[in-house]
Amino acid sequence: MTSTAAHGPAHELAQLNIARMLAPLDSPQLADFAAALEPVNAAADKADGFVWRLVEGAYGDATDARIYDDAWLLVNMSVWRDPDALEAYVYSPEHREVLRRRREWFARVAEAMTVLWWVPAGHQPTVAEAQERLDLLRAHGPGPQAFTLRETFPAPGA
Numbered sequence: 001m002t003s004t005a006a007h008g009p010a011h012e013l014a015q016l017n018i019a020r021m022l023a024p025l026d027s028p029q030l031a032d033f034a035a036a037l038e039p040v041n042a043a044a045d046k047a048d049g050f051v052w053r054l055v056e057g058a059y060g061d062a063t064d065a066r067i068y069d070d071a072w073l074l075v076n077m078s079v080w081r082d083p084d085a086l087e088a089y090v091y092s093p094e095h096r097e098v099l100r101r102r103r104e105w106f107a108r109v110a111e112a113m114t115v116l117w118w119v120p121a122g123h124q125p126t127v128a129e130a131q132e133r134l135d136l137l138r139a140h141g142p143g144p145q146a147f148t149l150r151e152t153f154p155a156p157g158a
Helices: 030-044 084-089 091-098 125-139
Strands: 011-020 052-054 073-080 114-120
Touching: 011 084, 011 125, 030 052, 030 084, 030 091, 084 091, 084 125, 114 125
Parallel strands: none
Antiparallel strands: 011 073, 011 114, 052 073
């Protein structure tokens, strides 16, 4: 019998982060954010523990993806080795600069806009799947099926 460790992890961490734009993506107000998308995505692609990110549309990012049938919501969805890898990227210098300026570009909202969940290794989640997980988090708070970086849960079988 072979061990799971020899073949890699059985699960990887999916994340969805949505944000409500204060202006159209091609507006002067969001110009610095739009300019940062390519380098920030490139940094994610090279980050330790990065597995996959949603890419839709003509620009090589997910700015064309829709969730809740709302054109003002931007979608960022990716898969990572584990919460530590995701957290290291989120607080990396490349991403931290964009985080620091998020209030210039995106509305403050009371409800959860980020959700994490475990997926089988190699699975690329859909926006519909991510929306279900975000709805679960909003309705019931963090749990094994939908959680946050502040309150993580172990992978199934871990």
